[in-house]
Amino acid sequence: VLMIRIVSILLLTLGFSPLALAEEVQYQLEVDNSWSGDTHPHDWPANGGHMSGLIGATHHGRYVMFADGNTASSGVKSVAERGRQRILRAELDEAVERKRVGDVFQADGIAQVPGRISVKFPVSETHARVSFVTMIAPSPDWFTGLAGVKLRDDAGWKDKTTYVLWAWDAGTDRGASYASDNDANQPAESIRLVASPHFLDNTGLKQVGTATFTRID
Numbered sequence: 001v002l003m004i005r006i007v008s009i010l011l012l013t014l015g016f017s018p019l020a021l022a023e024e025v026q027y028q029l030e031v032d033n034s035w036s037g038d039t040h041p042h043d044w045p046a047n048g049g050h051m052s053g054l055i056g057a058t059h060h061g062r063y064v065m066f067a068d069g070n071t072a073s074s075g076v077k078s079v080a081e082r083g084r085q086r087i088l089r090a091e092l093d094e095a096v097e098r099k100r101v102g103d104v105f106q107a108d109g110i111a112q113v114p115g116r117i118s119v120k121f122p123v124s125e126t127h128a129r130v131s132f133v134t135m136i137a138p139s140p141d142w143f144t145g146l147a148g149v150k151l152r153d154d155a156g157w158k159d160k161t162t163y164v165l166w167a168w169d170a171g172t173d174r175g176a177s178y179a180s181d182n183d184a185n186q187p188a189e190s191i192r193l194v195a196s197p198h199f200l201d202n203t204g205l206k207q208v209g210t211a212t213f214t215r216i217d
Contacts, residue, residue: 023124023125024122024123024124024125025122025123025157025215025217026120026121026122026123026215026216026217027120027121027122027123027130027151027213027214027215027216028118028119028120028213028214028216029056029117029118029119029120029121029130029132029211029212029213030116030117030118030211030212030214031054031116031117031118031134031165031209031210031211032114032116032209032210032211032212033051033110033113033114033115033116033117033165033208033209034114034207034208034209034210035049035113035114035136035167035208035209036049036113036114037049039114039206040198040199040206040208042197042198043177043178043197043198044178045138045178045179047138048112048113049112049113049136049137049138049178050109050110050111050112050113050137051109051110051113051115051117051134051135051136051137051144052079052083052084052085052109052134052135052137053083053085053106053107053108053109053134054106054107054108054109054117054119054132054133054134055079055085055088055089055092055104055105055106055132055133055134056104056105056106056119056121056130056131056132056133056145057092057095057101057102057103057104057105057130057131057132058101058102058103058121058122058123058124058127058128058129058130059095059100059101059102059127059129059130059131060099060100060102060126060127060128060129061129061148062100063095063100063101063129063131064131064147064148065131065132065133065145065147065148066131066133066145066147066168066170066191067147067148067191068190068191068192068193069190069191069192070190070191071171071188071189071190071191072141072170072171072172072188072191073088073091074087074091075087075088075089075090075091075092076088076133076143076170076191077141077170077172077188079133079134079135079143080133080135080139080141080142080143080168080170080172081135081140081141081170081172081173081182082135083109083134083135083137085106088133089104089106092104101127102122102123102124102126102127103121103122103123103124103127105119105120105121105132106119107119109134109135114209117134120216123151123152123157125152128150128151128152129148129149129150129151130146130149130151130213131145131146131147131148131149132145132146132211133145136167136208138178138179139175139178140173140174140175140176140177140180140182140183141169141170141171141172141173141175142167142168142169142170142194143167143168143170144165144166144167144168144208144209145165145168146163146165146211149161149163149213151213151215157215158213158215159214159215160212160213160214160215161212161213162210162211162212162213163210163211163212164207164210165207165208165209165210165211166193166194166199166205166207166208167193167194167198167199167208168191168192168193168194169191169192169193169194170188170191171185171188171189171190171191171192172184172185172188172189173185176196177198178198193205
């Protein structure tokens with residue numbers, strides 16, 4: 001501990017910030033989307049389904065992209081309703097300037113489900129959590145993603161970890177089916193899991209896929 005303090009003092013004396021020297025590693029995210037007419041036949045859209053482009057970010061523990069019970073930001077609303085990333089990208093860029101977010105990453109969606117989305121991104125010790133979203137389309141305001149996944153713990157960086165993906169309702173549109181017309185909730189309701197027959201059967205909620213994070217360096 002004493003040696004660490006001495007090194008830190010020397011680095012500060014030389015004009016280096018310990019945060020600037022924080023370890024950075026590379027990860028690959030693979031989203032395997034299993035949502036399809038075969039797995040989720042209820043009300044399946046006539047023209048099939050697709051997933052919008054994916055947008056995500058690495059961040060520290062005080063940043064929240066979305067959470068059960070929270071109200072969706074304008075950026076998450078835009079992704080969930082239209083599959084558009086521009087507003088959320090602007091929100092994330094502002095969070096980068098405020099040091100709440102470390103890196104922002106984007107990837108192409110899936111033109112016809114099922115399918116896979118893959119993207120690589122850097123992660124630092126100061127921004128060791130990751131969140132992402134992608135629209136379930138067509139839909140009123142349904143999306144999938146993960147929020148606040150910790151890629152580093154007391155044992156160090158995780159080599160590989162997989163999470164189940166669920167369908168979320170952004171709470172910004174009152175539509176009840178894939179093809180519902182736009183019908184905005186005023187005011188917006190809170191984000192919650194979609195518990196309609198589209199993603200629910202007699203066994204419980206049905207996942208829409210998995211997300212796997214793999215360290216690649």
